[in-house]
Amino acid sequence: xxxxxxxxxxxxxxxxxxxxxxxxxxxxxxxxxxxxxxxxxxxxxxxxxxxxxxxxxxxxxxxxxxxxxxxxxxxxxxxxxxxxxxxxxxxxxxxxxxxxxxxxxxxxxxxxxxxxxxxxxxxxxxxxxxxxxxxxxxxxxxxxxxxxxxxxxxxxxxxxxxxxxxxxxxxxxxxxxxxxxxxxxxxxxxxxxxxxxxxxxxxxxxxxxxxxxxxxxxxxxxxxxxxxxxxxxxxxxxxxxxxxxxxxxxxxxxxxxxxxxxxxxxxxxxxxxxxxxxxxxxxxxxxxxxxxxxxxxxxxxxxxxxxxxxxxxxxxxxxxxxxxxxxxxxxxxxxxxxxxxxxxxxxxxxxxxxxxxxxxxxxxxxxxxxxxxxxxxxxxxxxxxxxxxxxxxxxxxxxxxxxxxxxxxxxxxxxxxxxxxxxxxxxxxxxxxxxxxxxxxxxxxxxxxxxxxxxxxxxxxxxxxxxxxxxx
Numbered sequence: 001x002x003x004x005x006x007x008x009x010x011x012x013x014x015x016x017x018x019x020x021x022x023x024x025x026x027x028x029x030x031x032x033x034x035x036x037x038x039x040x041x042x043x044x045x046x047x048x049x050x051x052x053x054x055x056x057x058x059x060x061x062x063x064x065x066x067x068x069x070x071x072x073x074x075x076x077x078x079x080x081x082x083x084x085x086x087x088x089x090x091x092x093x094x095x096x097x098x099x100x101x102x103x104x105x106x107x108x109x110x111x112x113x114x115x116x117x118x119x120x121x122x123x124x125x126x127x128x129x130x131x132x133x134x135x136x137x138x139x140x141x142x143x144x145x146x147x148x149x150x151x152x153x154x155x156x157x158x159x160x161x162x163x164x165x166x167x168x169x170x171x172x173x174x175x176x177x178x179x180x181x182x183x184x185x186x187x188x189x190x191x192x193x194x195x196x197x198x199x200x201x202x203x204x205x206x207x208x209x210x211x212x213x214x215x216x217x218x219x220x221x222x223x224x225x226x227x228x229x230x231x232x233x234x235x236x237x238x239x240x241x242x243x244x245x246x247x248x249x250x251x252x253x254x255x256x257x258x259x260x261x262x263x264x265x266x267x268x269x270x271x272x273x274x275x276x277x278x279x280x281x282x283x284x285x286x287x288x289x290x291x292x293x294x295x296x297x298x299x300x301x302x303x304x305x306x307x308x309x310x311x312x313x314x315x316x317x318x319x320x321x322x323x324x325x326x327x328x329x330x331x332x333x334x335x336x337x338x339x340x341x342x343x344x345x346x347x348x349x350x351x352x353x354x355x356x357x358x359x360x361x362x363x364x365x366x367x368x369x370x371x372x373x374x375x376x377x378x379x380x381x382x383x384x385x386x387x388x389x390x391x392x393x394x395x396x397x398x399x400x401x402x403x404x405x406x407x408x409x410x411x412x413x414x415x416x417x418x419x420x421x422x423x424x425x426x427x428x429x430x431x432x433x434x435x436x437x438x439x440x441x442x443x444x445x446x447x448x449x450x451x452x453x454x455x456x457x458x459x460x461x462x463x464x465x466x467x468x469x470x471x472x
Contacts, residue, residue: 107202111140113160113195124202127182129174140200145171145179152184159186159198169205181209227325228303234317236260248303248326250296261322266300268292277307281320285309290327301328341366356389357450360421362396364389413445420447 101108107124111117117135125132128143144152148170155168165187172182185201222229228245232238241256249256249264256263269292280287288306295301303324310319348355348368357366367390375389389398396417402410416428427448 107200109135109140109200109202111198111200113197115139115141115156118197127174127180127202127204128172129176129178134175143172143174145173147171155184155186156198159188160196163188163196169209180204181206225323227323229321229323230256230261232261232320232322234319236320238263239319248295248301248324249293255296264293264295266292266294268300281307281309285311285317290331291324301326302331303327356395358395358417358421361394362417362421363394364391367391416445417447420449 102122104121104123107127108121109117109124110119117138117140120128120132120135122132125135128135141149141152141156151168151170155166158164159166165185167183167185169181169183171179173179181204183203183205185203187199188196189199190196222242225242226244228248229242230238230245231240238256238259238261241251241253245256246252251263277287277289286306286308289304290302291305292300292302304327305322305324307320307322309317310321311317345366345368348357348366349370351368352370354371354374355368356364356371359365371389389395396414399410399414399417403414410432412430412432416425416430419425420428428446430445432445
């Protein structure tokens with residue numbers, strides 16, 4: 001809102017028309033001088049009557065004199081009451097002026113045409129981070145952020161050239177150099193000496209600008225994110241979607257708004273699935289999981305769905321925000337890998353050799369049935385598998401722990417496996433005796449890379465094959 005051309009005090013209807021607090025002081029002074037002159041005249045009049053003259057007065061003249069004196073006394077009392085009333089009104093006006101101007105929720109500044117601050121209220125001084133008296137005579141441009149000086153200069157030029165109210169948002173600087181966002185509403189007015197001054201209403205809007213930036217960022221994310229997003233009312237009615245929603249589901253914005261997410265239902269899930277979903281939303285305000293949905297074309301797809309409740313200050317759910325991505329290809333790839341792994345394991349189980357598949361770090365990722373039997377038969381505890389040789393175990397650590405228990409066999413096996421894993425050897429084979437004194441047997445240890453199309457099997461996974469035979 002632009003600043004008015006009149007002083008705040010002059011706009012208050014409780015002031016006599018055209019009378020400011022300064023004007024009221026003049027009225028009081030004038031009334032006091034008039035009262036004094038009248039009092040002096042009465043005193044002279046009283047002094048002109050000597051006792052002899054008073055004695056010579058007729059009864060009628062005496063009554064008239066007493067009447068005049070009584071009227072003068074009443075007049076003086078009335079004038080005294082009026083002076084007190086005017087003084088009270090003046091004090092009230094001053095207090096009101098202080099409230100309206102100095103304690104206003106926005107800053108007020110008067111700036112001369114050369115750009116110097118003439119006066120400012122307390123709110124302006126607070127916004128600029130300095131004492132009010134320190135502002136007088138300061139260039140207003142001294143408080144403008146350097147990148148916005150040109151914008152302020154243009155505002156200053158236009159306001160004095162056209163006289164039309166101007167408004168501008170720009171960055172300003174506190175006295176300590178800290179920047180903040182401000183809105184300037186500016187108008188001009190003529191003062192007593194015939195010059196023009198710029199009246200500025202100064203409002204701090206940093207919090208609003210920060211909120212606007214957050215909203216702009218959220219809007220940008222909402223528009224450009226690859227995941228589909230839809231927002232619903234508390235009853236599930238869709239009130240907004242992004243472009244990715246339409247790209248993934250095939251439904252346009254007009255087709256989706258006002259609908260319920262059941263629009264996408266594929267019929268793949270039981271009612272209990274949706275009951276659990278809503279129970280989680282109502283109790284915890286959040287649900288995340290995989291769900292099968294159907295595109296507008298009828299094609300079924302799998303999505304990873306994340307739903308969150310948006311609650312107000314009283315904790316009441318007003319909206320739900322759902323973010324989802326199409327994971328159909330990933331699910332198909334995972335299923336293909338599972339089938340391939342099952343196929344590969346079936347092949348391994350069909351072999352008679354004891355086989356464990358290792359990754360590049362030496363961790364066992366698969367073993368076949370002969371390997372499991374071998375581990376059970378050579379266990380220190382009959383009927384139980386040898387510990388530390390199952391899936392998830394680091395086979396290099398097993399070999400390291402066995403060094404010294406079987407002459408140089410475990411140590412040599414450890415070095416050979418490491419050489420194959422590191423690519424220093426194309427393969428490795430070793431035969432060494434088992435450390436069982438009651439039965440002499442040899443273990444043949446082989447390690448070589450697996451090759452194939454599956455990166456989980458072929459690249460970096462190696463087979464450790466162990467075979468046992470008795471020594472005769």
